[in-house]
Amino acid sequence: MDEETVERVRAAVRAIPPGETASYGEIAERCGLRSARLVGRILAEDGHDLPWHRVLRADGSCAPHLAQEQSARLRAEGVLMVDGRLPRELRAR
Secondary structure (H helix, E strand, O other): OOHHHHHHHHHHHHOOOOOOOEEHHHHHHHOOOOOHHHHHHHHHHHOOOOOHHHEEOOOOEOOHHHHHHHHHHHHHOOOOOEOOEOOHHHHOO
Protein backbone atom coordinates (compact mmCIF):
# COMPACT_ATOMS: atom_id res chain seq x y z
CA MET A 1 0.00 0.00 0.00
CA ASP A 2 1.36 3.37 -0.94
CA GLU A 3 1.83 6.45 1.23
CA GLU A 4 -0.80 8.44 -0.69
CA THR A 5 -3.45 5.85 0.17
CA VAL A 6 -2.44 5.87 3.82
CA GLU A 7 -2.64 9.67 3.93
CA ARG A 8 -6.08 9.71 2.27
CA VAL A 9 -7.41 7.29 4.87
CA ARG A 10 -5.78 9.21 7.71
CA ALA A 11 -7.31 12.48 6.46
CA ALA A 12 -10.77 10.92 6.13
CA VAL A 13 -10.64 9.56 9.68
CA ARG A 14 -9.35 12.87 11.04
CA ALA A 15 -12.32 14.59 9.37
CA ILE A 16 -14.93 12.65 11.37
CA PRO A 17 -16.23 15.19 13.92
CA PRO A 18 -16.44 14.34 17.63
CA GLY A 19 -19.72 12.65 18.42
CA GLU A 20 -20.08 11.21 14.92
CA THR A 21 -19.04 7.92 13.37
CA ALA A 22 -18.35 6.36 9.98
CA SER A 23 -17.97 2.75 8.90
CA TYR A 24 -14.81 1.24 7.48
CA GLY A 25 -16.68 0.93 4.19
CA GLU A 26 -17.69 4.59 4.19
CA ILE A 27 -14.08 5.62 4.74
CA ALA A 28 -12.97 3.29 1.94
CA GLU A 29 -15.56 4.81 -0.40
CA ARG A 30 -14.53 8.38 0.48
CA CYS A 31 -10.93 7.46 -0.29
CA GLY A 32 -11.67 5.65 -3.54
CA LEU A 33 -10.68 2.25 -2.17
CA ARG A 34 -12.33 -1.07 -2.88
CA SER A 35 -11.61 -2.62 0.49
CA ALA A 36 -12.96 -1.67 3.90
CA ARG A 37 -10.42 -4.12 5.32
CA LEU A 38 -7.62 -1.98 3.97
CA VAL A 39 -8.96 0.91 6.07
CA GLY A 40 -8.85 -1.34 9.13
CA ARG A 41 -5.31 -2.42 8.32
CA ILE A 42 -4.15 1.17 7.92
CA LEU A 43 -5.74 2.17 11.22
CA ALA A 44 -4.19 -0.82 12.98
CA GLU A 45 -0.73 -0.04 11.64
CA ASP A 46 -0.77 3.76 11.54
CA GLY A 47 -3.84 5.07 13.34
CA HIS A 48 -2.78 5.42 16.96
CA ASP A 49 -2.82 9.24 16.74
CA LEU A 50 -6.20 9.40 14.97
CA PRO A 51 -9.77 9.29 16.29
CA TRP A 52 -9.89 5.61 15.27
CA HIS A 53 -12.69 4.98 17.74
CA ARG A 54 -15.12 6.85 15.44
CA VAL A 55 -14.80 4.13 12.78
CA LEU A 56 -17.21 1.24 13.23
CA ARG A 57 -18.03 -1.98 11.46
CA ALA A 58 -20.83 -1.96 8.87
CA ASP A 59 -23.32 -3.31 11.41
CA GLY A 60 -22.53 -0.42 13.78
CA SER A 61 -20.49 -2.53 16.19
CA CYS A 62 -17.02 -1.90 17.55
CA ALA A 63 -13.92 -3.82 16.60
CA PRO A 64 -14.16 -6.90 18.88
CA HIS A 65 -10.62 -6.67 20.23
CA LEU A 66 -11.08 -2.97 21.11
CA ALA A 67 -14.79 -2.89 21.94
CA GLN A 68 -14.49 -1.75 25.56
CA GLU A 69 -12.05 1.08 24.85
CA GLN A 70 -13.80 2.08 21.64
CA SER A 71 -17.27 2.26 23.20
CA ALA A 72 -15.88 4.17 26.21
CA ARG A 73 -14.27 6.75 23.93
CA LEU A 74 -17.49 7.09 21.94
CA ARG A 75 -19.54 7.40 25.13
CA ALA A 76 -17.24 10.23 26.27
CA GLU A 77 -18.20 12.04 23.03
CA GLY A 78 -21.91 11.45 23.60
CA VAL A 79 -22.31 8.46 21.27
CA LEU A 80 -24.27 5.75 23.03
CA MET A 81 -24.22 2.18 21.86
CA VAL A 82 -27.26 -0.07 22.33
CA ASP A 83 -26.50 -3.76 22.84
CA GLY A 84 -22.97 -3.14 21.56
CA ARG A 85 -24.05 -1.37 18.38
CA LEU A 86 -24.72 2.12 17.16
CA PRO A 87 -28.52 2.32 16.69
CA ARG A 88 -29.52 1.91 13.04
CA GLU A 89 -31.11 5.36 12.80
CA LEU A 90 -27.78 6.93 13.78
CA ARG A 91 -25.90 4.92 11.15
CA ALA A 92 -27.97 6.21 8.24
CA ARG A 93 -26.87 9.83 8.21
